[in-house]
Amino acid sequence: xxxxxxxxxxxxxxxxxxxxxxxxxxxxxxxxxxxxxxxxxxxxxxxxxxxxxxxxxxxxxxxxxxxxxxxxxxxxxxxxxxxxxxxxxxxxxxxxxxxxxxxxxxxxxxxxxxxxxxxxxxxxxxxxxxxxxxxxxxxxxxxxxxxxxxxxxxxxxxxxxxxxxxxxxxxxxxxxxxxxxxxxxxxxxxxxxxxxxxxxxxxxxxxxxxxxxxxxxxxxxxxxxxxxxxxxxxxxxxxxxxxxxxxxxxxxxxxxxxxxxxxxxxxxxxxxxxxxxxxxxxxxxxxxxxxxxxxxxxxxxxxxxxxxxxxxxxxxxxxxxxxxxxxxxxxxxxxxxxxxxxxxxxxxxxxxxxxxxxxxxxxxxxxxxxxxxxxxxxxxxxxxxxxxxxxxxxxxxxxxxxxxxxxxxxxxxxxxxxxxxxxxxxxxxxxxxxxxxxxxxxxxxxxxxxxxxxxxxxxxx
Amino acid sequence: xxxxxxxxxxxxxxxxxxxxxxxxxxxxxxxxxxxxxxxxxxxxxxxxxxxxxxxxxxxxxxxxxxxxxxxxxxxxxxxxxxxxxxxxxxxxxxxxxxxxxxxxxxxxxxxxxxxx
Numbered sequence: 064x065x066x067x068x069x070x071x072x073x074x075x076x077x078x079x080x081x082x083x084x085x086x087x088x089x090x091x092x093x094x095x096x097x098x099x100x101x102x103x104x105x106x107x108x109x110x111x112x113x114x115x116x117x118x119x120x121x122x123x124x125x126x127x128x129x130x131x132x133x134x135x136x137x138x139x140x141x142x143x144x145x146x147x148x149x150x151x152x153x154x155x156x157x158x159x160x161x162x163x164x165x166x167x168x169x170x171x172x173x174x175x176x177x178x179x180x181x182x183x184x185x186x187x188x189x190x191x192x193x194x195x196x197x198x199x200x201x202x203x204x205x206x207x208x209x210x211x212x213x214x215x216x217x218x219x220x221x222x223x224x225x226x227x228x229x230x231x232x233x234x235x236x237x238x239x240x241x242x243x244x245x246x247x248x249x250x251x252x253x254x255x256x257x258x259x260x261x262x263x264x265x266x267x268x269x270x271x272x273x274x275x276x277x278x279x280x281x282x283x284x285x286x287x288x289x290x291x292x293x294x295x296x297x298x299x300x301x302x303x304x305x306x307x308x309x310x311x312x313x314x315x316x317x318x319x320x321x322x323x324x325x326x327x328x329x330x331x332x333x334x335x336x337x338x339x340x341x342x343x344x345x346x347x348x349x350x351x352x353x354x355x356x357x358x359x360x361x362x363x364x365x366x367x368x369x370x371x372x373x374x375x376x377x378x379x380x381x382x383x384x385x386x387x388x389x390x391x392x393x394x395x396x397x398x399x400x401x402x403x404x405x406x407x408x409x410x411x412x413x414x415x416x417x418x419x420x421x422x423x424x425x426x427x428x429x430x431x432x433x434x435x436x437x438x439x440x441x442x443x444x445x446x447x448x449x450x451x452x453x454x455x456x457x458x459x460x461x462x463x464x465x466x467x468x469x470x471x472x473x474x475x476x477x478x479x480x481x482x483x484x485x486x487x488x489x490x491x492x493x494x495x496x497x498x499x500x501x502x503x504x505x506x507x508x509x510x511x512x513x514x515x516x517x518x519x520x521x522x523x524x
Numbered sequence: 525x526x527x528x529x530x531x532x533x534x535x536x537x538x539x540x541x542x543x544x545x546x547x548x549x550x551x552x553x554x555x556x557x558x559x560x561x562x563x564x565x566x567x568x569x570x571x572x573x574x575x576x577x578x579x580x581x582x583x584x585x586x587x588x589x590x591x592x593x594x595x596x597x598x599x600x601x602x603x604x605x606x607x608x609x610x611x612x613x614x615x616x617x618x619x620x621x622x623x624x625x626x627x628x629x630x631x632x633x634x635x636x637x638x639x640x
Contacts, residue, residue: 081566082543088562089551093610098562102605105569109601112572118579120587127578127591128571131598139606147557150607155564158600164593165573168586181530275558283563286570289542293534293573299533300540301569307544309563319553356588411556419614430553 066114074297080104081301087310108297118372130444144417145377148410149207152275155282157201162201162285162302163193163252169292182292184510187236189288190248191255196281196448198259201220203271203278204493206263213268221265222329228258262328266523269451272329272410273316280309318404320468350498352505355513358480359520361504362388365442367398369434371471372418375448375484379510382421385447388514389423391521400427400472402434402444404452435472444476448483448510454495463493479503482513558611564606571597 080100087097113121135154137248142150166189178186205211232254239247266274283305288300319322362368376385389399399422407414414427430439438444446453453473456463473479479502486498497503506513551559574597578590 075567078540082547084562084566085544085547085559088555088559089548091555094555094558094562095609098558098565098605098608098612101562102567105565105571105605108569108572108585109575112575115576115579116574117559120579120581120590123587123591124575124578124594128598131595132602135599135603136606139603139610142607144610145608145613147561150603151561151564154568154600154603154607158567158570158604159595161574161593161600162595164589164596165570165577168577168581168589168593171589172586238587242595254609270560272557279560279564279567283567283571286567286573287537289570290571291537293529293576294529294533295573296533296536297577298569298573299536301566303540304544305563305567307541308548309560311545311548312551312560312563315553316556319556320627336611372583400595405553412554413557416557417616418612444528466598492545 066116070111070114071296073107074295076492077108078300078317080303085304087279100423108301117140117156120262122354128505143380144420145374145380145408146208148272148413149204151484152200152203152207152271152278155275155279156197156204157191159278159282159285162282162289163190163197163255165289166190166193166285166292167248167252169289171245175243175302177245180240184241185288185291187251188246188291189285190252191232191236192288193282193285194252194255195259195262196267196278196285198256198389199263199281200259200275201277202260202263202503204471206268206271213521214323215267221261223323225258225261228254228261231374232258266328267357269406269465270322272406273313273320273324273327276309276313276316277328280306280313283307290304297391314351314408316411320412322468342428350505352500352507355506355516358506358521359517359524361443361478361480362392362445362517363395363397363521363524365392366446367400367437367441368435369441369473369476370394370399370401370444371444371446371449371453371473372403373447373452374406374408375450375482377413377417377448379448380513381511381514382417382423384514384518386418386421386423388518388521389427391518393520398431400434400437402429402431402437404431404449404471405469407449407452431469438472438475441476441479443480444473446473446479446481447514450483450495451493453497454493454497455497456493459496465493473497474500477502481505482510483507484509558608560609561604561611565601565608568597568601568604571601573597 073159081104084097084101086095089099166186206213232251235247235251283302287299287302287306290302314324317327370385403414405411418428443455450466453471455474457465457470458470462468474497481503483505574593581587581590598599
């Protein structure tokens with residue numbers, strides 16, 4: 064068997080590993096194994112690349128890989144569970160950047176006129192999609208990390224500006240196919256970076272996870288394009304797998320939020336918010352707030368309590384405290400369940416991961432469809448750091464930007480307790496009518512502090 | 525590269541696209557985030573391409589482009605797998621066999637044959 068055949072065989076095995084990895088990741092039982100199979104396939108694909116005919120600069124390659132690994136491992140190990148989404152965005156962005164650089168380098172090393180039209184198309188596709196993914200992921204990271212506002216950034220004529228940038232990329236790209244010049248590709252690259260920023264700016268913080276998933280599939284396609292450029296089957300297979308499954312996953316995620324993908328990407332969220340906020344002007348409306356002791360009594364003498372955890376719980380790292388409270392209540396004979404909205408936290412499934420970390424029994428976690436009928440018979444709905452996912456505006460107010468998103472029917476419970484940091488609206492930036500409801504009680508403060516006080520009060524009873 | 529090569533790459537592309545759609549057709553929303561993170565790690569295979577660029581580079585521009593590409597791609601692949609593994613660690617201690625057979629089995633006796 065020649066070396067070349069060996070490498071192609073290795074590529075094939077790696078490709079099979081990637082497919083098995085994806086399949087494993089679709090079920091909780093096999094997910095971890097799936098990820099390991101993927102990593103093994105990756106190690107194989109990278110390992111056999113070292114045996115490629117004519118490859119030099121081994122020290123540089125290993126050095127660059129060491130730098131990458133030394134940065135990536137601690138970053139991925141130490142990041143807080145709540146910051147996972149932006150971590151994924153960052154790792155996705157650099158992948159897109161790498162794909163763009165590969166396409167660019169290939170173009171620059173080919174003597175003028177030696178590339179066929181289809182090869183120029185492959186290069187341009189890799190550069191454009193890779194750059195959009197890179198700069199888009201940077202903005203998504205900044206939004207989630209709160210380096211910039213999580214609200215949609217809009218300005219007059221925004222769609223037009225985006226359209227013009229897109230058209231310029233297309234025009235210059237077409238021109239480059241006819242007679243390729245280095246400067247054209249460089250300008251296309253700059254425009255694509257700009258387009259990625261312009262494309263992501265108007266997308267609201269709550270929708271960013273869906274956006275990251277979309278950018279993830281973009282990177283997959285950019286990787287497939289660089290596979291075409293380099294004639295590498297394993298790049299084409301892996302990139303296409305991610306591009307296709309990522310697109311499907313993006314659709315599933317937006318469906319879980321009750322929205323269509325175009326609605327998430329292009330609805331000018333910002334204008335709607337100012338409209339509703341201005342019309343009601345209710346910053347000074349009365350709300351009922353109570354002490355931790357009041358809430359402890361309410362909870363302890365209930366028959367059934369439904370806990371609705373949200374991002375505030377995650378960010379305060381209060382998952383262990385909420386578990387402690389639930390255990391105390393159960394010891395007093397109160398039935399406790401957790402109602403998990405599909406997009407609670409900042410990503411679908413985020414909350415399940417956090418609560419599992421605190422050893423909350425699996426049977427107590429109810430998905431939305433299962434949980435909603437339970438609210439009618441619940442004495443208390445305890446909403447901890449959640450807002451948008453319980454906002455009745457999604458049901459009742461067609462003008463609202465979150466209208467149509469399925470929500471938890473917290474308003475059907477006999478009493479509602481909100482643990483909130485402040486009256487500030489949630490991630491989507493919309494006021495919540497439920498806060499002003501007569502059966503609602505609020506306890507202001509950091510979720511963990513508030514819960515600790517409630518736990519102490521329940522113990523003292 | 526001749527016409528046959530590009531055609532076989534396109535064949536691979538089309539088939540992989542179908543596999544990508546089919547293989548994740550059913551996934552519970554709990555796993556959306558880990559799946560996204562996992563696919564993110566898999567497109568880190570771009571590292572192979574970056575190595576090929578750096579390994580065949582000549583001239584400063586090519587060396588710099590290739591070097592940066594390898595660093596970025598390594599970040600993607602290593603970070604991607606580690607983050608995914610951390611997310612999935614949370615699923616391992618769960619007594620899922622006990623939980624699903626008592627609650628799920630009582631509610632829907634026919635459900636056992638469904639999931640594969």
